Amino acid sequence: xxxxxxxxxxxxxxxxxxxxxxxxxxxxxxxxxxxxxxxxxxxxxxxxxxxxxxxxxxxxxxxxxxxxxxxxxxxxxxxxxxxxxxxxxxxxxxxxxxxxxxxxxxxxxxxx
Amino acid sequence: xxxxxxxxxxxxxxxxxxxxxxxxxxxxxxxxxxxxxxxxxxxxxxxxxxxxxxxxxxxxxxxxxxxxxxxxxxxxxxxxxxxxxxxxxxxxxxxxxxxxxxxxxxxxxxxxxxx
Numbered sequence: 001x002x003x004x005x006x007x008x009x010x011x012x013x014x015x016x017x018x019x020x021x022x023x024x025x026x027x028x029x030x031x032x033x034x035x036x037x038x039x040x041x042x043x044x045x046x047x048x049x050x051x052x053x054x055x056x057x058x059x060x061x062x063x064x065x066x067x068x069x070x071x072x073x074x075x076x077x078x079x080x081x082x083x084x085x086x087x088x089x090x091x092x093x094x095x096x097x098x099x100x101x102x103x104x105x106x107x108x109x110x111x112x
Numbered sequence: 113x114x115x116x117x118x119x120x121x122x123x124x125x126x127x128x129x130x131x132x133x134x135x136x137x138x139x140x141x142x143x144x145x146x147x148x149x150x151x152x153x154x155x156x157x158x159x160x161x162x163x164x165x166x167x168x169x170x171x172x173x174x175x176x177x178x179x180x181x182x183x184x185x186x187x188x189x190x191x192x193x194x195x196x197x198x199x200x201x202x203x204x205x206x207x208x209x210x211x212x213x214x215x216x217x218x219x220x221x222x223x224x225x226x227x
Contacts, residue, residue: 006154009152031213032209032213032214034215034216036215036216042220043202043218043219043220043221044155044202044216044218045218046215046216046217049215089154089155091155093209093213098143098160098162098168098209099157099160099170099171099209100145100157100209100213100216101157101171102147102154102155102156103154104152104153104154105154
């Protein structure tokens with residue numbers, strides 16, 4: 001069935017280091033892959049997204065890469081800061097049923 | 113301000129007492145959806161609506177109902193709540209999903225406790 005797997009579930013980095021979160025998806029027809037950041041007690045917010053016709057996208061310290069052949073995509077955060085501490089969710093849109101399925105989330109801790 | 117408004121923010125209810133969580137968006141989005149968030153399980157889709165009068169089940173629809181009579185509103189109805197529906201609920205909207213997908217704008221969430 002449709003599935004999105006996300007790893008790791010917890011990630012701890014030192015301030016200034018890079019963080020990488022990886023996701024795999026099951027439906028080769030998926031064409032839209034957003035990433036959301038959820039701070040403690042708040043709603044998820046879209047931080048970056050990528051479509052299936054693009055291999056990489058950057059927005060300041062955040063980048064997302066997509067490997068369609070392997071059906072995986074990754075979030076890269078460079079020069080991490082304490083305010084990057086949050087739960088990050090990847091998601092994939094499944095064209096067959098207009099669903100968006102989320103990964104289980106990665107809790108990122110950035111230590112000052 | 114463009115937003116998705118959910119009410120109430122917190123709700124404690126008893127098993128079997130019907131309740132409705134309201135959701136309204138002011139962005140003229142066609143697509144709306146309900147998710148529940150549980151620890152370790154991420155966000156799971158309950159129901160979604162591609163437009164007025166068009167709704168479909170997500171991955172965890174049992175025990176829930178929805179309606180989409182107007183474009184801006186998408187209420188979630190629990191006809192007979194049970195303790196396993198205790199969760200954090202989010203309403204979300206977007207310009208579209210499927211082939212023309214866009215990211216979600218989420219509401220502020222409703223924390224529901226069923227005792």
